[in-house]
């Protein structure tokens with residue numbers, strides 16, 4: 001589970017295939033219960049909140065730069081390069097292979113490479129320049 005203020009890091013972890021839930025819709029008091037129930041690590045930059053939830057496994061990040069944040073947590077991640085591009089960065093669901101839709105989204109290229117879809121939110125993904133940048137960030141940071 002990740003603090004709502006770490007949305008970019010949450011998306012990057014999901015892109016890495018790591019099961020990452022956002023606490024975006026939870027009040028601070030409501031974070032403990034799902035973390036305990038689902039045996040999740042809570043990641044935040046909020047030191048005050050961290051003191052409140054000290055009974056939970058949690059990490060307090062010091063860095064504001066996303067690459068440095070990734071370095072701060074890499075010892076806690078079960079990162080497997082084969083898992084990159086297997087989760088929806090929007091909702092955390094597992095992606096499925098997809099065919100090019102008859103009504104293609106406006107930004108979809110003519111021949112999208114390795115097209116996938118989220119069965120939950122119907123968001124399409126393909127291996128474009130954004131994919132390449134995120135993959136490089138992950139491999140440079142987590143495998144070096």
Ligand SMILES: [Zn+2]
Nearest residue numbers: 088091118121
């Ligand atoms: Zn989704």
